[in-house]
Amino acid sequence: MPVPTHAPATGRRLLRDDVYRRLRDAIIDGTFEPGEQLRDGELAAWLGVSRTPVREALLRLASSGLVVARPGRSTVVSELDPRALREARDVVAAMHRLAVGEAVPLLTDADLNAMSDAARRFAAAVEAGDVDAAVVADDALHGIPVEVAGNRAVADVLEQYTPLLRRAERLRFAAPDAQESIARHDELIRLCRARDAVGAAAVAAGSWSSLQPGAGRSAEPLA
Template sequence: MPVPSDHPPVDRSLLRDDIYRRLRDAITDGTFAPGEQLRDGELATWLGVSRTPVREALLRLAQGGLVVARPGRSTVVSSLDERSTRDARDVVAAMHELVVREAVTHFTSADLDAMNDAARRFAEALDARDIDAALRADDELHAIPVTVAGNRAAAAVLEQYMPVLRRIERVRFASADGLRSPDRHDELIRLCAVGDTDGAAAVAFDTWHSLPTSTA
């Protein structure tokens, strides 16, 4: 689709990370479709910034696998390549297993309450078929173990590879398999609450490793 013309520009004082996130989200929510060419000039106009931070954001997106940069030619949104998706899924699953394993003995009651609240909102969003709200709640829930673990290396890896899976998550949450996700969340929280490190880590791994690697 063409670059949207009705989106408010980004405040020029915002950091380059915000530009990266805007472009990342436009790819993962389908605003920019797989195979679509991304022109830095058009994107800069859309976002209300210069071309330099847009180019930097596109380089980050290429490193994460969301775009394919062809030097001197063009930058296009990547397709849902099964191999790339599988690789990202395996890495993300391992990182979530790791942070849960590190976080279990450090959870406070407030952390568990926050996870339960996010799980509740996730289930309600799925029932309402509000995929965007479900994704936000899911992000909040899984971000808590990442924060509690405090493993900055794992957090950086997740920041890079989670976006690759976002389009696949949308497919899952709109499918019958997605309706089982609230049960996975409830089991994860229960195991965390009783201090079952191995059990909670296994559920965290399976939650992500069970993602499909294609939309077929």
């Protein structure tokens, strides 16, 4: 049979996505600091790839607000811009409100137990001061309603805008008031088990709308 024409494209897409994720994570975890210049040749050598997927990844990172690209001049890691953060935060909060509202009637006992397990892992990570593990557990918990809701548009919007919030999220999880996030998780799961879609959606949105730029403390009340 003829060789499928779509196979090479799939490989390129996987490489492109992998390069994007690795550069995104390096910005989020502080490997590349705000204001640092990113040169595609150096990044390609570091990742062991050609410049093409690196350039494509930098364009995606620019659309997410993690880098500032100046064609023909330079690409630098963006600063934590309070306005950009507020805008992304409000969009992400609205998407989680929608996802949780749609998901609550569909959540199974297995889903709820998985959320509880993620909440326990998050609490343990916070107590241990392990910010990386806290982020992973938080993602797992909030990702379950998003997956169960099955709203592709919501998932796409979250994929675009959530990365911009990661640095502020890490600051909050490293701060003493990360305990507030533990309490929100417990309340979210309680409301999901009670099938209170409106209440659970409000708590989920509040978890994100309370996120503030450059500080661990939550200045806004829980929505």
